[in-house]
Amino acid sequence: MAKVAPRPAKLAPKPARAKPAMLAGTERALQIEYAIRDVVVPAKALEAQGHTVLKLNVGDPSAAGFRPPAHMIEALHKAALDNVNGYTASEGDPLLIDAIIRREKRRNKVAYAPGDVNVTNGSGEGIQMLFGSSVNPGDEVLIPGPSYPPYDSLVKFFGGKPVHYRTIESEDWQPDVEDLRRKISKKTKAVCLINPNNPTGALYSRRVVKQFADVVGEHSKQLFMVSDEIYDQMTFDGVQVASKTVAPDVPMVTLNGFSKIYLVPGWRLGHMLWNDPTGSLEQIRLGVTKSSRVRLSVSSIAQRAGVAALDGPQDHIATTNAALKKRRDFAVKRLNEIEGISTAKPDGAFYAFPKLDCLATKGGKKAWKGDKEFVLDFLNTEKVLCVHGSGFGAQYGSGHMRVVLLPDTPILGTAFDRLERFIRARGATA
Ligand SMILES: Cc1ncc(COP(=O)(O)O)c(C=O)c1O
Structure with a gap:
């Protein structure tokens, strides 16, 4: 006859485990900031809600469809x-x-x-x-x-x-x-x-x-x-x-x-x-x-x-630069048409660093406290991700944003149309 296993005694509830004290991290690591990737967190949150975010934040040519030579x-x-x-x-x-x-x-x-x-x-x-x-x-x-x-x-x-x-x-x-x-x-x-x-x-x-x-x-x-x-x-x-x-x-x-x-x-x-x-x-x-x-x-x-x-052959460099030059020319023209934005002309790499003239609105009432608030508001409203200029050093970068010019002109065009609409909607064009 099979033995009947003794019924387990009712277990006394386990005492709640004290949460272990948090071990100290290092100040040197905790101070690290990397604005280009820090802004990805709110963009991911939007994506989790089902939004599509147009990303102009990371300088990664492959993300924009550029391919290395075979x-x-x-x-x-x-x-x-x-x-x-x-x-x-x-x-x-x-x-x-x-x-x-x-x-x-x-x-x-x-x-x-x-x-x-x-x-x-x-x-x-x-x-x-x-x-x-x-x-x-x-x-x-x-x-x-x-x-x-x-x-x-x-x-x-x-x-x-x-x-x-x-x-x-x-x-x-x-x-x-x-x-x-x-x-x-x-x-x-x-x-x-x-x-x-x-x-x-x-x-x-x-x-x-x-x-x-x-x-x-x-x-x-x-x-x-x-x-x-x-x-x-x-x-x-x-x-x-x-x-x-x-x-x-x-x-x-x-x-x-x-x-x-x-x-x-x-x-x-x-x-x-x-x-x-x-x-x-x-x-x-x-x-x-x-x-x-x-x-x-x-x-x-x-x-x-x-x-x-x-x-090996270096032909892809000229091809890439020709594509980027087109995007640069388009971006500089279009950005400078937007009231409240002005940009210098980049002659290398694939970034523009426009000035957010719209931060200093007339009448003492500011739509945004600074470039970071601007970039986050733009992201949340228009679902376009750029990086705040102060992330590249507050002293000389504040009041700007960085735009990656790698995507093709129709995508850049959409981003800039949304930028214009966004600034207008906030009445911050002056
Ligand atoms: C000026 C500059 N230096 C260095 C790097 C780092 O490049 P990687 O580590 O991919 O060679 C970058 C990347 O964007 C850069 O813009």
């Missing part, structure tokens, strides 16, 4: 089939390093040795590793105002102080070299140039880059120059000048990558180039190399595709 994809595939699936040297696959050196010789007529190149997981990792090994607590880093947000966040993360030099809106956002000169102090460790710049799309002439680098050169015993050239071949009317070509004597780290020109931001491939005429960057370079060792390596197959990208 030979890059084939090289990536072939590398995987050929079992190039292991870790590579932390500094980068020697084949890619050689291809980068060849490209620098070809495009910029400058020479680098293999030891002058570090391959990175996107140039974003380059910024991080560079500041991680150069910025000590209290050091100041000069950054263009406005500029790409990680410059600010990462300097702060490592205990440094970002100091913004002015770029001049009425001169299509050219750097104010005198302001730069005034702001260099005994604590300045690095001076950053982003050419073309994000978010303004400003392209700097050879003369301006030279003036800029000359100011840095006057202080080269205590500081170095960071030249972010990730949009170098993405220009419409002029040609970008690599900083090293006009200032070979200035200690400099050039940052570049494949996300923009080669249309593969998701492959996470970038590189940094060291120009160290006096050896002043040796410790910093060693710090970067050590940092690269603890993250082991960059994607092996992406690096092989990077070789194919640099050595």
Whole structure:
């Protein structure tokens, strides 16, 4: 006869578990802001309610339908089939390093040795590793105002102080070299140039880059120059000048990558180039190399595709730029037609940074407290997502918004029609 299992005694209710105390996070991480992705949270909430949001916030060419050339994809595939699936040297696959050196010789007529190149997981990792090994607590880093947000966040993360030099809106956002000169102090460790710049799309002439680098050169015993050239071949009317070509004597780290020109931001491939005429960057370079060792390596197959990208046909660059120029021309004209909006003309990258004249309405009554409220109200009302200008540095970015010009003109046209309707509806055109 089967045994009858004893009935379990009635369990006493479990005592409520005390909620564990929250462990402290770090101030340095919690202060990180990245406006470009922060605005995605309210956009996602709208999407969850069933709305379609027109996104002009992220500088990702593939999201707008741009595709890398087939030979890059084939090289990536072939590398995987050929079992190039292991870790590579932390500094980068020697084949890619050689291809980068060849490209620098070809495009910029400058020479680098293999030891002058570090391959990175996107140039974003380059910024991080560079500041991680150069910025000590209290050091100041000069950054263009406005500029790409990680410059600010990462300097702060490592205990440094970002100091913004002015770029001049009425001169299509050219750097104010005198302001730069005034702001260099005994604590300045690095001076950053982003050419073309994000978010303004400003392209700097050879003369301006030279003036800029000359100011840095006057202080080269205590500081170095960071030249972010990730949009170098993405220009419409002029040609970008690599900083090293006009200032070979200035200690400099050039940052570049494949996300923009080669249309593969998701492959996470970038590189940094060291120009160290006096050896002043040796410790910093060693710090970067050590940092690269603890993250082991960059994607092996992406690096092989990077070789194919640099050595193979470059036709897609002209095609992409022709498409972007059309969008730039359309956007500048249309934005400037909207009452309450005015924009300078970007000559590179794929952004416009219009001024929200409509924030300063007549009669003392403001429709919005600032650019962030404007952008969020525009999102909620018209379901178009842009990024508030203050997210690129409050001092020089406030009162603006960044618009990504990657989508084709009909989409941009819809976004700008909605912008016009939105401003009119708020009576904020004056
Ligand atoms: C000026 C600038 N530098 C660096 C990056 C980072 O690019 P990635 O990490 O994809 O190479 C970006 C991306 O938008 C950028 O605009």
